[in-house]
Amino acid sequence: MCGIAGIVGADRTYRVDPADVHQMCQTIVHRGPDDEGIYAQGQAGLGMRRLSIIDLSTGHQPIHNEERTIWIVFNGEIYNFPELRSRLEGRGHRFYTNTDTEVIVHLYEESGSDCVQELRGMFAFALWDESKQRLFLARDRFGKKPLHYALNHGRLVFGSEIKAVLAAAPELSDINPQALLSYFHFGYIRDPQTAFTAIHKLPPGHLLEFSDGKVRTRQYWELPAYGVCEPASEEECLEELEHRTSEAVRLRMISDVPLGALLSGGVDSSLVVALMSRASQAPVKTFSIGFRNQDFNEASHARLVAETFGTEHHEFMVEPDFEPLLEKLTYHMEEPFGDASMVPTYYVCKMARQQVTVALSGDGGDELFAGYDRYQVERQRSFFEFIPSWAGRFYRTSLFPRLPSAVFGRRFLFNVTLPYADRYVDNISYLPTTRGERSVFSEEFLQMADGFVPPSQFYRDCLSNGPAKDRLSCLQHLDIKTYLPADILTKVDRMSMANSLEVRAPFLDHVFAEWVTQLSPQWKFHAREPKYILKKLAERLGVPRKLLYRPKKGFAVPLVHWLRKDLKRGLLDILLDPTALQRGYFNPDGLRELIWEHLRGRRDRSGELWILLVFELWHRNFLAGRSTPPGKKAPIVVSFAGSKAMAPQAASSASTA
DSSP states (O other): OOEEEEESSSSOOOOOOOOHHHHHTTTGGGGGEEEEEEEETTTTTEEEEEOOOOOOTTTTSEEEEETTTTEEEEEETTHHHHHHHHHHHHOOOOOOOOSHHHHHHHHHHHGGGGGGOOOOOOOOEEEETTTTTTEEEEESSOSSOOOOEEEETTEEEHHHHHHHHHOOGGOOOOOOHHHHHHHHHHSOOOTTTTSSSTTOOOOOOOEEEETTTTTEEEEOOOOOTTOOBBOSSSHHHHHHHHHHHHHHHHHTTTSSSSSEEEEOOHHHHHHHHHHHHHHHHHHOOEEEEEESSSSOOHHHHHHHHHHHHHEEEEEEEEEEOOOHHHHHHHHHOOOOOOTTTHHHHHHHHHHHHTTTTTTETTTTHHHHTTOHHHHHHHHHHGGGGGSHHEEEEEHIIIIISSOOOOTTTTHHHHHTSHHHHHHHHHOOOOOOSSSSOTTTBOOOHHHHHSSSOHHHHHHHHHHEEEEEEEEHHHHHHHHTTTHIIIIIHHHHHHHHTTTTTTTOOOGHHHHHHHHHHHHHHHGGGTTTTTHHHHHHHHHHTTHHHHHTTSSSSSSOOOOOHHHHTTTHHHHHHTTHHHHTTTTTSSSSHHHHHHHHHTTSSOOHHHHHHHHHHHHHHHHHIIIIIHHSSOOOOOOOOOOOOOTSSSOOTTTTOOOOO
């Protein structure tokens, strides 16, 4: 596991300064504290920071081929590399390390950019082909590992994190207003956008080639059609599921360093621990966190799983010291990011890193097996489709804007009268600028927002045009394309890498996921039971039944209580601070009303308030720190020019070649 970065010029006249690549690498030392390696020859510079996992003694990167004409820096793990290496050696390729990284170099020699088709694992890598003067970037199928890039004065700059790109090109810090709309709507910024106009994310399952000053991207992988496979019986389905899940877990237990599991006590992580315990000769090390608030404390469930499978269990009760913690987390997230579960994720990764270097998780189970509560909510709200469309439009356009915000059921009726796709997207939105309730934003910001295509449009299109016929599968596909990479996997990557911990997700093995995708929906949601077949397998493996059929909490946090108690004074000080109000995004009166609605207990506004709180802290901790000397974080005042950008005054204009 590593962090990568680099610069490649458009032609041979460009000369990379190794010091620039080193400076980029210094911003991502947390991703790889064990080693640094740099290749800088002519127009190409590749850099990496290494967290040693496999081949501890000879795995120094960059890695090259026999002739030293192909060089690579790599972040991730390739789980099928032993088989690939054996095949390549049989064809005459000579290896000088025992790493999975070197396999990619020789695969590229044989099949060029199509080499990614044979890789089973998580990865983001940059490969420089000296003879063809071509840079090749690739990102894994689900987006477990990040990769950012930007064109800047005819050169391509890339890095695992935005910080690395800005280290080489600080002038690229102009804020992307369209991306901010996405954040306010959904709490994250969807690929390929970033919070910065000129910097892009390489989307999951995509590759990029850069030569002659031109960038070419293409998609190399997509999930197969949903619901086309129908096992003959439940027993047959269970047998195949057990075989495939066991294989995915076993592959991810290959490591030359201590390994454990993040255990929440939910279905997914409990099943992973059950399979790890079966495959391991020694007790599995497990890690979980809890909260003092018992409504959100699932530590007892994780403890029961640990006792059932005899793990070496470690537990930590979260009592955040919010000011320094949120300063640190907003720095590591680099973009505004509104998922409050980044707090417990950070703590469980920090605790795990004290004992292990690699940890397995249950990420991906909800998307693949229809585990989210919102899928059930959508099924329930589809009942209201009997309401005539004209009646729904009349309510939303004529009645809803006139009803006081305190009227019970006002928002519910708005939602259930929407068409199916709009209803689901609205249900997962926080602060959409397209809804009738827009009082929190300033008039200038709303005018700017109205000039863009709403972020929700992509979501509606995805629901209408996805590779699925039934509604449930369409919802799953949308979440795999949006919520999974932009929220779940981003959160896990940043919080684990902040602690130099590698996290592996067996459910997101692409071979396994392709098989699950093709299962008919009844195996995922049956008789009002989400994750039906996965829970049956967990029962078979010995996970206590009472844990499997309880209400789902996910990695929930006591956010409503934090914002009414622990964070109450800080919330007021931060959001109503004159500096924050001067930025130009928000209407002070609407903002105060939102805050007091929550603090007085009239309505739970914790989700929206957390979005706003993190947004302001991102401005203070990431943006201001980039454009002013340490200790002198000046206000970043936002300007609106029609539907143009909102750029920090301290930052210069972006250059995009």
